[in-house]
Amino acid sequence: MNISKFFHFFIFFLVIYASEDYCRHSWCSNDNILIRFPFQVEVEGDQYPYCGYPGFKLTCTNDSKTVLTLPYTGAFYVRKINYHKQYIQLYDPHDCLPNRLLSLNLSSSPFTAKFITNYTLLICSTRNIRSQFIPLECLSNSTHFVSAIPSMNFTNSLPQSCYVNRKISIPVARSYDEIFRNYLSEDLLLTWSSPDCRHCELQDGMCKFESRNSDRVRCFSDHQTGDSKHAIVIFRIIILSIGGAAMMCAIGMGCLTHFKRRRTISAEPTIDITITRMRMGLDETTIESFDKIVLGESRRLPGVGHNDGTGCSICLSEYNSKDIIRCIPKCTHCFHVHCIDEWLRMNSTCPLCRNSPSPSHSVLHSIS
Incomplete structure (x- = not known):
């Protein structure tokens, strides 16, 4: 490999x-909200989808805010998550929660409100000072003042400057109508029923999936x-x-x-x-069949036209008397024995004329 x-x-x-x-706790910042099962921070690639329950994905903003996005309503900032009582506290990024509540839709999400209360929205040309009227400042402007009143307290006797805009159902944290004023100006409180880990949390345990391939939630003790x-x-x-x-x-x-x-x-x-x-090259028998000659004092080489040679063409050294030379048949070119023998062991031709020699009877001659 x-x-x-x-x-x-x-x-x-x-x-x-x-x-x-692999399923670690996380935070959007060091001093922020603890994020653990059933919640999970959504990251690109989603390598560990089994670390969080479906519908409980959170994201982190560049300024370290924790965000929950509801399918039909959009993004809310998370202020608090209570794992023991199973509720999440949200607020509007633009500080106008009443505007978000007008179009709140919790379908296709695992979250619900414990209580729902019906309200009637009024639009008035002047500000109402009646105690039962709850002003919605972020929906109002210099010419129109928006107020809310519990539908159960609504009567047809309205100020002349007001008219009914619409009737809506608003999730509230408790069944007391008087907390609606603070509820609208502060946070949205939602809860979830599945997965139900409240009993596990009371025992200081923690819910997780039984395994990576299982959709069954199990309580793990410390x-x-x-x-x-x-x-x-x-x-x-x-x-x-x-x-x-x-x-x-x-x-x-x-x-x-x-x-x-x-x-x-x-x-x-x-x-x-x-x-x-x-x-x-040639074999030793063939090489030894070529004539060897011992040079005399004249250092004269045998053969016609080769007597003027004064040195070996292989090693480029001059001949001396008593040097032993070997001559190749046919061309009669002569060289030092040790030079030509080494050459012929690797080549089958004369180093000068490149003719192929033929074997001849080996004779040691002496030329004076």
Whole structure:
């Protein structure tokens, strides 16, 4: 296996199977709201969808605000999450919660309001000072003043400057109508019933999915959580040890294979050249059949037209008296014995004329 591919596979294996506590608690900032099951921070790629319950995705803004987005109503900032009582406290990013409540739609979300109260909205040309009228300042302007009144307290006797705009159902935190004034000016309180982890939270436990592929929620106690983390740490150490050893072996084998391959490649041309040279040269018997001559004082070479040579054309050294030379048949070119013998072992032609010599009877002559 390619070393680089093995290394990437090893890292992927560790991330998937040996990560410690893959469903970690998170925050949008250090001093912000704790985010844990059933909530989960939504990240690009969504690598761990099993860490949060469907419909409980939160996001973080660039200024570290925690955001819950309802399917048909839009985004709200989260002020508080109470995991023991299972409620979430929201507020409008633009500080006009009444405007958001006019179009509030909790369908397709896991959240509900504990109580619903019907209200009638009034639009008046002048500001009402009656106690039962709840002014909605962020919906009002210099010419129109918007107020709300509980429908159960509404009568047809309205000031001449007012008219009914619409009737709406508003979720409230409690069944007391008098808290609506603060409710509209402050936060929206929603609760959820599934998953129901209140009993687990009272026992200082924590809800999670039973496994990565299960949609069943289970309560894990602190003892179980500690044992689970301890087991994960041990498993991670084992995986790192085995994986590290395997990676080192693979790298070692890869290096050994690489060096062997390089050695084989570098050795093959030498072997081929040696074989070629051995096949192209003459055998010792043929070489020894060529005449050898011992030069005399005149250093005169035998043969016609070659007596003017004063040195060996192979080693470029001058001949001396008593040097032993060998002459090639037919062309009668002569050279030092040790020079021409070495040449003919690798080549089958004369180094000067490139003619192929034919064997002849070896005779040692002496020329004076």
